[in-house]
Amino acid sequence: ETGVTQSPTHLIKTRGQQVTLRCSSQSGHNTVSWYQQALGQGPQFIFQYYREEENGRGNFPPRFSGLQFPNYSSELNVNALELDDSALYLCASSLQGETEAFFGQGTRLTVV
Amino acid sequence: GQNIDQPTEMTATEGAIVQINCTYQTSGFNGLFWYQQHAGEAPTFLSYNVLDGLEEKGRFSSFLSRSKGYSYLLLKELQMKDSASYLCAVPTDYGGATNKLIFGTGTLLAVQP
Numbered sequence: 001e002t003g004v005t006q007s008p009t010h011l012i013k014t015r016g017q018q019v020t021l022r023c024s025s026q027s028g029h030n031t032v033s034w035y036q037q038a039l040g041q042g043p044q045f046i047f048q049y050y051r052e053e054e055n056g057r058g059n060f061p062p063r064f065s066g067l068q069f070p071n072y073s074s075e076l077n078v079n080a081l082e083l084d085d086s087a088l089y090l091c092a093s094s095l096q097g098e099t100e101a102f103f104g105q106g107t108r109l110t111v112v
Numbered sequence: 113g114q115n116i117d118q119p120t121e122m123t124a125t126e127g128a129i130v131q132i133n134c135t136y137q138t139s140g141f142n143g144l145f146w147y148q149q150h151a152g153e154a155p156t157f158l159s160y161n162v163l164d165g166l167e168e169k170g171r172f173s174s175f176l177s178r179s180k181g182y183s184y185l186l187l188k189e190l191q192m193k194d195s196a197s198y199l200c201a202v203p204t205d206y207g208g209a210t211n212k213l214i215f216g217t218g219t220l221l222a223v224q225p
Binding site for chain 1: 156160199204
């Protein structure tokens with residue numbers, strides 16, 4: 001186990017709804033990155049949070065937003081869900097500047 | 113920009129050796145990662161190469177050639193539990209942290225008896 005926990009593990013939402021996914025980083029880690037992994041694909045970088053601010057963003061629309069809290073945990077919010085948002089959402093925690101990132105088990109989101 | 117290519121699928125026999133290749137194009141270079149991902153699970157860290165050459169870690173080894181933009185993951189004495197997707201990844205060119213990763217599509221390895 002990596003010490004990174006995500007909730008919920010599975011979620012089903014309807015198109016147009018909003019969803020919030022949560023990630024608790026490994027103890028002492030100050031950086032959280034979020035990734036979207038569609039079936040049969042590699043993870044795609046969504047954005048990263050460091051010191052409660054967004055620290056880099058991938059090619060995702062503004063309806064994907066996030067937060068980081070003082071305890072370094074993080075949320076990923078997706079508004080106006082689309083069918084193509086169905087994927088495994090992974091968070092990875094690390095220390096800023098360190099090599100290794102530790103992944104949580106992921107949240108499987110299904111949009112119907 | 114960044115681009116990573118790796119084969120989609122490979123099949124190998126239990127006890128054998130398999131080499132999974134990865135080629136990359138980056139606007140800067142800050143290392144290359146290999147991850148293992150079993151179906152429905154999170155990726156787990158296997159190796160990180162930043163200098164040219166071969167790094168060995170038990171049954172797994174990883175090789176890097178920066179001049180060729182090429183890496184491979186070598187798995188020896190294959191076991192059934194090695195059946196998984198193997199992801200090659202490089203940090204993005206935002207600068208700073210090394211953990212904003214661009215992943216390849218992954219190579220799905222099937223180990224057969």
